[in-house]
Amino acid sequence: MEKNMKPRVLIVDDSLTVRMDLEEAFESIGFATNASETLAAARKALAERSFSLIILDVLLPDGDGIDLLREIKDASTTAAVPVILLSSEAEVCDRVRGLNTGADEYMGKPYDRANLLARARQLVKIEVQSAVSAPTLLLIDDSVTFRNEFQAVLESAGYHVITVENGEEGLRTIVAAHPNAVIVDGVLPGIDGAAVIRRVKDDLTLRDTPCLLLTAEESTVEELRALEAGADAYVRKSLDIDLILARIVALLRSPGLHGGELAGAGLLVPKKILAVDDSPTYLHELAEELHKEGYDIIAARSGKEALELLKVEQVDCILLDLVMPELSGEETCRIIKKTPTWRNIPLLILTAVEETKAMVESINAGADDYIPKSSDFEVLKARLRAQLRRKHFEDEYRSIHERLLRKEIEVTHAKAAQDIAETRASFEPLLRNEAWLNNAVRIAHLGAWDWDLVKNTQSWSDEQFRIFGLEPGAVEPSYDRFLQTLHSEDRERIAEMIQQALAKEPRYQIDCRVIWPNGELRHAVCQGEICRDEAGHPIRIIGTVLDITERRRAEEQVRLLNLELEQRVVQRTAQLEAANKELEAFSYSVSHDLRSPLRAINGFAQLLMDEHKQELSPAAQQYLDRVWQGGVHMGHLVDDLLAFSRLGRQELAKRLVRMYEVVQLAIEDLRADREGRQIEFAIGSLPACQTDPTLLRQVFVNLLSNAIKFTRPRETARIEIGTLSSEERKRLSDIRPVSCPSEIFNTGVPIFYVRDNGVGFDMRYADKLFGVFQRLHKQRDFEGTGVGLAMVQRIIQRHGGQVWAEGELDKGACFYFTLGTPADQTKPVCAAAVGAVL
């Protein structure tokens, strides 16, 4: 049935008035309606659509309504649709027949509209509820075959089935599982079926569970025992299985199941009164009379019929004639009052005999009241009302009591649940810690173990198994098993180490190789802490195993990389050495081989001039002079180039040097250059420096020789040597060349300078100054090889310093240099510490 659709009712009745009345009634409470006059029309309607409810008349023009009912209950598509039989047949046997065929309600005509609608609502609602979840049935039977067969049938009918084979187990299951209904075999080993039902019905919380008793054969004794025990239904196993299923459906729908829920509605719903009398006349009269009061009357002609009816339908009150053929009123009363499910129904004995004895017998039999038939109907009605009220209050009391009890149970349950939750909460940090620890241990690949030396037993953590390449618990942990996991070459060594540790150490740590069952090699570190007794004997070792395979692999990788790197360095060094050797060999060749031809040129030119001059023309003599000059210059070039090349290979021999002395020596070296010149040397402040004195002397010789050379046109040459003052540094930092880093000006590194008032140079060519063989002047004006400044630059660079120049054509030049960073220099200088130069 779809949720948002109107429930639809099929009304089958041959009376147009009834059909119209019911259609109007059902539509007023929100039902969609279909009305059929005949069985054929009803069948057609049923084939065309589905219904939530069927109101079915029994006597129809084209047949028996019960036949249609059977068809409805047999067809799987309609078996679950509730059916209310509506019949003018007041006979109990009709009712029993209808209810037994599977009708959910039987109502007599003339019907009470409100009553019918209330019941209809109830049934449709129950229908919806049961569609939500399959009801659970508990089947108790000692025959495996029957159990399995019946379970299959019930499950195919959509029930959830639990089966057990004896009464004790059944009771436990009822308490535990709260099934929607219990089906129990009458004959069971141990506690029998009736006893099971009695216990269920005696339990306040379980008594609402419908119980159906199964018996193997037809036996009144059995049946009575079952009813006495409180069974809600009684079925023979020999019955058609579909009938049994119908009974179960009826049982689950029985309003009695929902007593608590319906109790409050009790006053609103018209009471059903079962009237039992062998006189149809009296019954008719009674029915008519009570109907006027709003009661629904079911008339039974005998005690037997009454009992039949009670089995299928619940009533609110029983009016019982005392004197009847076959089963007497008193006997009937006794049976009813002995049966747990019936005993609470108010029972009034009616009799024509007005005597004390009969009254007492009736009361003794369990009747709630006694009314002489001669009395006025009003008296009967009053007594009936009193009984119903009493029943109502009793029900209410019981309902309240049950509700309280339920509440108490709920509270207890809630309390228990809370206790459990609290306990769990108090354990939670512990559990969380354990989870953390477990995860940490798993992630770290850390196994843990415990070795009881006294019992010689070991236990390993799951991770330990995994470290050994085993499924947790795959083998029995032991010392031997531990040794087996190790690389065969390690076993003896490790066993020995453990023995040694046991003898005297508090703990031990062993690196070992583990071989997994699949042959994989792993690395692990085993650590153990030895516990000793008072005598110092080891009794227990607790320890860990850490899988370090990945670490080992990474280490190995690093080792290989380092090795490769070292090899590369060795290779590179060898290459450099080879290159150096080659360079040396080259220099050697140049040094030796370039000189010889020069000497030949020079020598033979000289010989020609010395010994054969008179044979040569003046022009030839001049040419010869050119050859000789060329040879000499070439000789200088070769010498300078070799000196320059040697500089690159020479080791620096640094020490603290007094720069003033170096400058003095350089000037001394240049005596030949100074010959015939007027030169003023101005030597400013020169700090002592950490430097190679020989090379630095070369620097000053080269710079000063340039200064001397390029001041040649000056009458008085002025050459200044010194270090820059802070003001000069500042001025210079603004105009410094790009090649000179600004840090030089910011740090305290001394900046040396050699300044002259010579011919200067064009700053545009400043970058060419320091190149090998680069010259800015004509050979004719100023001789030179163009190697001097290149040598200066190389020496300064080898000291980690900078060299640059400033100049202007015809206005002199200034060369600046530093000797490395401040870290290379020792600043405070005490004269005694300064060694002699050279």
Added chain:
Amino acid sequence: MAAQPVDILLVEDNPDDAQLTLHVFQKSNMPNRVQVVEDGADALDFLFHAGPYVDQEETPRVVLLDLKLPKVSGLEVLRQIRSDPRTCKMPVVVLTSSREDADIEKCYELGVNSYIVKPVDFAQFGESVRQLGLYWLVLNRSPHKQIGAGEPDKNNCAR
């Protein structure tokens, strides 16, 4: 080869240098009995009376040795001169174009008596050779020594 008395053994592969050197000796009126050989192997043969010089018996008063030589290098010639008892005391002057420190070091290690760098300038060169001849052939006195005469005194050999 004629058994001429020899004052100087000049080991020089460069004919220019050889001729210039001989020229200087001639001009300087010095004993000019100079034997020139052009490679190290010839030098050793001459000194140890082997190969083409098996018949000559002369021992030069001084050996002027270039370093860069075909076949056997000047350094090797020096080494063999110093390691043989017959020649170990013989004055050897290296006359070379190389001013490499390494060469100078090595030569003195091997026991050279003098190391002269040939100047490129002929005037300087001539002067060097002249002084060289004057020193070794006139001023200097070497231990009197004859090859093959009596047992050599091994203890007098440095190497």
